[in-house]
Amino acid sequence: MAARRSSKGRDGAQPPEQASRDRHEFVAEAEEILERMTGDLSLLDEQRREGGEVDPDLVNRVFRSAHSLKGLAGMFGLDAISQLAHHLEDILDGLRLGRIPLESPAVDLLEAGGGLLGGLLDHIEHGSDTTEEDVLSVQAFIERIDAAMRAPAEPARDALEEIALDASFLRALTEYEEHRLRENLRRGRHLVLVHASFGIDHFEEGLAELTSVLRESGEVVSTLPTPGASPESEIRFSLLVGTEVEADRLRGQVEGHAAEVEWVGRRGEPVPDTAPAAETSSDAGPPIGASAQARPLEDHTAREAPAAHTDHTAREAPAAHTDHTATEVPAAHADSSSIESLRSISDTVRVDIRKLDELMNLVGELVIQRNAVGTLANRLSANLQTARVGAELGKIHKALDRKLKELQAGVLDVRMVPLRQVFEKLARVVRRLRRDLGKDVALEFSGADTELDKLIVEQLIDPLVHIVRNAFDHAIESPEERVVAGKPSRGTLRIGASQRGNHVVIEVSDDGRGMRVDAIRARAVARGLVGADETLTRKEVMNLVFEAGLSTAESVSETSGRGVGMDVVRANLAELGGMVDLVSEAGRGTTVTITLPITLAIIQALIVGVGDERFALPLNAVLETMRVDPEQIGRSEGREILDLRGEPLALRRLGEEFEIPCASRGEAQFVVVLGMGEQRLGLLVDRLEGQQDTVIKPIKGPYQQLRGITGATEYGDHGAILVVDVSAVIGDALRRREAA
Amino acid sequence: MLARVFASGGTTLQRILIVEDSATMRSLLASSLEGLETPVKIVEAESGFEALRLLPRESFDLVVTDINMPDINGLELVSFIKNNPQYAAIPLVIVSTEGSDRDRDKGLGLGADAYVVKPFDPEQLRRVVVDLLSARDGADAPSGR
Structure with a gap:
């Protein structure tokens, strides 16, 4: 595998004691190891950040680096390095055996530990021994590790007992390999043994090829060499593989490598070929599902059971346990023809989001055509002759x-x-903030599985980062301050997401200092945002935080950015059709709530009429509609309000919003109750015309900045109609308190 | 492969295979064994795979192996050697880092003859090796193909 290192020209005459004290050699190799280790660590961090699965081999490689370093340093009596490496090795051992989650603080500690090791090696290379300072810093660091890694190790339940695998095989597995084997079982992967013989002089190439083929669809857990048919010249390898694909498909893939595939079953399972063929296929339910004595596959599954059926049942089983990506897309039938085996094994496809946009647009066009067909059908039905x-x-x-x-x-x-x-x-932002600001803040997430349109997710990051930074920078106090206030010195930031109907709600709450209503109000009055004698509810005052000019804290800091405040957050979220709310309690903390539509691509709309005009209101913002008589509309503080089951509901006239001549105030009208986040607003319209799926198209040209309008959509025969930006209308209504 | 021969007395040349991925550690193991009374030839393999290639080339009297290595691990190598009639009689010493009792038990369970903990004391390693070599000499004299 790895190219041989060139001989360092040692000679036998060198006295052994001197050789063993040759620190120079040590430093050279230790640095090499450390370099590899830091490289692997950053690769690992990258993989972790991308949210994908971290390659177990990579974790194991980092572990081995730390392990080698520990052993080497120990041989040279370099205790500080050896101990440090030993502790890093412990973390890595926990990571590779799945006892410690691969996230901060483990990753932080590893990174920091790598840096510390580099410093220690530097000292040794420059001839100086480890200083007392070094020893102290290592000790301090080790204490940090101990504190962070205090979590008790939980012994894994043993799934290995159940596998019908020869004991000689299990015995040769290291603890790490056992863990990988369990991990493969836990994911419901199939377990197979792949045997192949190679000539003793060139087995590495053949084995490497075979291994890389197997890795495409699974993991090679162990490679056990056994004597070949002619032990002098041949060597046989048995590879234990956890794989996503069916054994007969795998056989197709390893064709041409002169390899045999052997199915590894679970103990106590019926031997399939003693049962009728039809039952065999249904017995394939459990993912590892064949004979007790492992036997070549062609004996049963592939030949006797109908291949397609077997494939189907067996494929479905792992889907329940594994990450769905690989198995969700129905695979081509397991046809072991060689053509099939040449194809790529991966069942997932990466798609540019723009292609999905195009597709969505096409669907949108079709929706419009369909609406036109519906309109035409209605018109024809209405006429007796064409009914x-x-x-x-x-x-x-x-x-x-x-x-x-x-x-x-x-x-x-x-x-x-x-x-x-x-x-x-x-989480990454928080890790960095923790380091930079020296604030100890625990981060808790919930609802990470909540799904949103990819496009929304991308644009959500900036506003969320901003909110989190604000919480860190301004809301959460220093540990000292917190202790004085009688709080735990460690702050907590909770970020939770959940789906509510057509919306996703994301809440960011901290247990920091909170905001005082009177302080916000005073500042808003000072900046002329509200009148000094205006009556505002507590909630309304809180939401003034999102006004330009008020939002940022007085001190502009590195962390929260320069002058970009909550008003920008609100604007960004409004672009996504979302709303943001804030509730804060002085001394207790602040909760920012973001409400977003699940997708922007297609929305259901309520079509309303005002005068001769029609508008579309996104249905996900409509709570209810009702008919009101003029006398039901009351007034309060110069605003029109409606008594909605005992609660006052602020009203706006859609016609007035857009200066459209509409029904006189004396006539009965309809109220559309709009809700976004915690805000409510009643919109008075002349008519309710119906519902339809709409694809919102952006408006280009001079009208694109039109306030209160998000776009246009086609409405049957009526051509284009405008789509109301509900969040803007609600926002404006709340701000323009003294209208009318 | 790096081979060196030391003839510092005695008569029979003993062939020792060292399997270890760290060059420095390999060199430390080799220098420790250079101090033996008998003449030794030390062959170094930097991986389990290299060991598999080297094994049929020479008749080894002793194998010293690490456990944590890339490609095949030391346990797999031990299993191979002990399950192969050709090599099964070769005394086998595992030299690995402490803290892994399971791996140690497994190694001995697979038929390894001794387990030396890293960081190792050269003198202790020499004693273990001398004991194993003399036991083997007593049982059947090295054939020296």
């Missing part, structure tokens, strides 16, 4: 509608990504 054709067309429209809904749901589903990746980014 028959109309009914036919109506049926087609319905069928089209169903399929289109499926297509739409399918495309939408592909666009959905869990918020986990955003949370991971936030």
